[in-house]
Amino acid sequence: MAHSTENLIRELGEGLAPVRRAAAPNRLALLWLGLAALITAGIAVFFDMHAALARLDSAADTRLAALGSLLTAVLAAKAAFELAMPGRSRLWALLPLPAALLWIGASGMGCLRQWTTDGWDGSVHSECLMSIIGISAPLAVAMIVMLRRAFPLHPVLTASLAGLACAAASASMLGMFHPADPVVADLAFHALAVAVVTAAMTASGGRLLQR
Amino acid sequence: MDHSDQANRRLGGLMVSAQAGDRAAYDALLRDCVPVIRAVARGRGVPPDAVDDVVQETLLTIHRARHTYDPARSFRTWLRTIAERRAIDLLRRQGRQRSREVHDEAAYETHPAAAQTPVAEVDAGLRQAIDGLPEGQRQAIEELTLKDRSLAEAAQATGRSPGALKVNLHRALKTLRARLSREEG
Known part of the structure; x- marks a missing residue:
C-alpha cells in the first residue's frame, strides 16, 4: 500500500x-410528503373544497391529470431520496416516468378538449406560474436540506428528480385550488411553471448537492 | 454462504462498528477496502499512475458518507458505487485537464523555475504536506522540485512518463497551495 494511503487511513482513524x-x-420521502400535505392543508382553509372536488368530477382527463401529478410528486420524491444514498441503482430515476407520462398525457388531452371547445383567448396566466414557483420554493428548500444530509453521488440527477417532485406537488395543489376550470392558457402556464422549477433545480441543485 | 458473502458481511459488520466510533474496526475496514477500490479503478480504465488518487478520494468519501451505510444492504455494493463515482470523476478531470494543458518539453525545460537552486531543505510543515500527497504527486514534487532533476531524469528514476510527471506536478502544486493557504488562514 502506498505510503500516503497509509497516512490517510491513519488520519481518518x-x-x-x-x-x-x-x-x-x-422515511425521508414520507417526511417531505408530510410537509407538502401540511402546506396543502394550510391552503385548503382558504378555498372551497366542494368546488375543487366538483371540478375533479367534471372530466376524466382532469381526474387523470390530478392523479398523474400526485403520483409523480410521490414517486419523484421517493426516487430522489433513494438516489441520495450511495449503493442505490441509477434506475431509480425512471420510477416517476410512468406517472409523469400519465400526467402529461392527461393534461394534453385536457388542453385538446379545451382547445376544440373554447380555443385560446390569448390571455397570459402569470398567476398560475407564480403560484407553482411560490409553492415549490419552500418544498425545494426542505428537499435540498434533507438530501444534503444523505450523500448524493449523482447530484444533478438527484436535483432534477427533486425539482420534478416539488413542481408536481405544487401543480397538484394548484390543480385542486384552481379558482375555475382550467383553460388552455392555464394548462400551458402550468406546464411552463413545472419546466421552470425542474430546470432551476437541475441547474442550481447540482451544485448545492455536490459532495 | 460462500466466501464473498462472508467477506461482505464482515465488511458490513466492521462499518457498523466504525459508525459507532470503533477505531480499530475502521482501520481494518479501510485497509480491506483498498484492493476493492483498486480493482474498480482499474476496471474503469483509470491509468495505473492515478489509481492511488482514486483510492484516496474514495477513502475520503467513505469517511464523509459513512452515515449512509445501511447494515441491511450489501457493503460491497455501497463501496463499489462510491469507488466507481470517484474513478469517473478522476477520468473526467483528466480529460478536461488534457484538453487545456499544452505539453511542450522545451517550455518546461526552459521555464525560469527549472533553473532555480534546488531546495535542499524544506520546513516541517511543507514536508508534512508533501508526505500527505498521493504517491504520484509526491514523487513528481520530490524528483522535479526538491531534487531538481530534469523531466527525463525523473522519468527514468520513477518509471513514469514525462507527461504523467508534469500532470502530477501540476496537481501537487495545486494541492499544496490549497493545503498551505488553508493552514495559514
Missing part, C-alpha cells in the same frame, strides 16, 4: 467520531 445513521429513503 484519528478523526473518527460516532455517527447517527441516515434515515431510510422511505
Whole structure:
C-alpha cells in the first residue's frame, strides 16, 4: 500500500467520531410528503373544497391529470431520496416516468378538449406560474436540506428528480385550488411553471448537492 | 454462504462498528477496502499512475458518507458505487485537464523555475504536506522540485512518463497551495 494511503487511513482513524445513521429513503420521502400535505392543508382553509372536488368530477382527463401529478410528486420524491444514498441503482430515476407520462398525457388531452371547445383567448396566466414557483420554493428548500444530509453521488440527477417532485406537488395543489376550470392558457402556464422549477433545480441543485 | 458473502458481511459488520466510533474496526475496514477500490479503478480504465488518487478520494468519501451505510444492504455494493463515482470523476478531470494543458518539453525545460537552486531543505510543515500527497504527486514534487532533476531524469528514476510527471506536478502544486493557504488562514 502506498505510503500516503497509509497516512490517510491513519488520519481518518484519528478523526473518527460516532455517527447517527441516515434515515431510510422511505422515511425521508414520507417526511417531505408530510410537509407538502401540511402546506396543502394550510391552503385548503382558504378555498372551497366542494368546488375543487366538483371540478375533479367534471372530466376524466382532469381526474387523470390530478392523479398523474400526485403520483409523480410521490414517486419523484421517493426516487430522489433513494438516489441520495450511495449503493442505490441509477434506475431509480425512471420510477416517476410512468406517472409523469400519465400526467402529461392527461393534461394534453385536457388542453385538446379545451382547445376544440373554447380555443385560446390569448390571455397570459402569470398567476398560475407564480403560484407553482411560490409553492415549490419552500418544498425545494426542505428537499435540498434533507438530501444534503444523505450523500448524493449523482447530484444533478438527484436535483432534477427533486425539482420534478416539488413542481408536481405544487401543480397538484394548484390543480385542486384552481379558482375555475382550467383553460388552455392555464394548462400551458402550468406546464411552463413545472419546466421552470425542474430546470432551476437541475441547474442550481447540482451544485448545492455536490459532495 | 460462500466466501464473498462472508467477506461482505464482515465488511458490513466492521462499518457498523466504525459508525459507532470503533477505531480499530475502521482501520481494518479501510485497509480491506483498498484492493476493492483498486480493482474498480482499474476496471474503469483509470491509468495505473492515478489509481492511488482514486483510492484516496474514495477513502475520503467513505469517511464523509459513512452515515449512509445501511447494515441491511450489501457493503460491497455501497463501496463499489462510491469507488466507481470517484474513478469517473478522476477520468473526467483528466480529460478536461488534457484538453487545456499544452505539453511542450522545451517550455518546461526552459521555464525560469527549472533553473532555480534546488531546495535542499524544506520546513516541517511543507514536508508534512508533501508526505500527505498521493504517491504520484509526491514523487513528481520530490524528483522535479526538491531534487531538481530534469523531466527525463525523473522519468527514468520513477518509471513514469514525462507527461504523467508534469500532470502530477501540476496537481501537487495545486494541492499544496490549497493545503498551505488553508493552514495559514
